[in-house]
Amino acid sequence: GDSVTQMEGPVTLSEEAFLTINCTYTATGYPSLFWYVQYPGEGLQLLLKATKADDKGSNKGFEATYRKETTSFHLEKGSVQVSDSAVYFCALLQSGGTSYGKLTFGQGTILTVHP
Amino acid sequence: EPEVTQTPSHQVTQMGQEVILRCVPISNHLYFYWYRQILGQKVEFLVSFYNNEISEKSEIFDDQFSVERPDGSNFTLKIRSTKLEDSAMYFCASRDRLSSYNSPLHFGNGTRLTVT
Numbered sequence: 144g145d146s147v148t149q150m151e152g153p154v155t156l157s158e159e160a161f162l163t164i165n166c167t168y169t170a171t172g173y174p175s176l177f178w179y180v181q182y183p184g185e186g187l188q189l190l191l192k193a194t195k196a197d198d199k200g201s202n203k204g205f206e207a208t209y210r211k212e213t214t215s216f217h218l219e220k221g222s223v224q225v226s227d228s229a230v231y232f233c234a235l236l237q238s239g240g241t242s243y244g245k246l247t248f249g250q251g252t253i254l255t256v257h258p
Numbered sequence: 259e260p261e262v263t264q265t266p267s268h269q270v271t272q273m274g275q276e277v278i279l280r281c282v283p284i285s286n287h288l289y290f291y292w293y294r295q296i297l298g299q300k301v302e303f304l305v306s307f308y309n310n311e312i313s314e315k316s317e318i319f320d321d322q323f324s325v326e327r328p329d330g331s332n333f334t335l336k337i338r339s340t341k342l343e344d345s346a347m348y349f350c351a352s353r354d355r356l357s358s359y360n361s362p363l364h365f366g367n368g369t370r371l372t373v374t
Contacts, residue, residue, distance in 0.1 A: 177362060179365075184367075185367055186262070186264075186349060186365045186366050186367035186368050187301070187349060187351075187365035188365070189362045189363075189364075192362060232301060234301075244289050244291060244306050244353055244363065245291075245303050245306060245314060246293075246301075246303065246363060247303070248300050248301040248302075249300065250299070250300045251300070251301070
């Protein structure tokens with residue numbers, strides 16, 4: 144079945160450092176890929192998405208490129224802020240069939256940014 | 259921006275008791291979901307619901323679980339006889355009918371269920 148694997152956390156960075164959180168997936172067909180973020184005490188919020196190979200999703204300075212050849216969707220940000228401290232989830236949505244809307248999540252990566 | 263609302267934010271119950279977790283999806287959405295996250299583990303799909311019936315459910319969603327849309331706004335998850343292993347964060351999500359199949363789900367803030 145489908146699966147998503149994220150890099151092990153937690154990740155601790157200083158403000159203005161470069162961030163990469165790795166995400167790889169296993170799926171048949173052509174899934175859509177998402178990054179969700181969970182700030183302390185809040186729910187899951189969509190951060191960015193990509194629906195086909197070579198698409199780049201971006202939002203709030205974060206970027207991720209859908210790489211079908213490496214089955215990856217790594218999250219990057221050039222300069223993190225303290226307010227980026229949160230848990231980040233990579234997720235996959237399978238296309239077609241009866242499973243649309245059923246997301247498969249990675250295990251989440253805790254990011255802490257220090258001033 | 260419209261939000262998915264979940265209540266309560268934290269529910270404590272004794273093993274064997276029934277609990278009902280409540281959700282108010284975004285008003286023009288027609289697809290509804292429950293997910294859960296056991297502490298330290300992945301967010302897992304439980305069930306999807308459309309047109310007043312379950313469209314898909316996971317292996318986790320056994321006979322102890324049920325969902326209902328009792329009126330035009332609420333979407334509930336009932337656990338009939340809670341077990342210790344049901345302790346988790348439960349997330350409700352919704353999606354609108356006009357979006358393409360790969361449009362994102364909108365999640366609530368979750369209900370933390372603690373079974374003692």
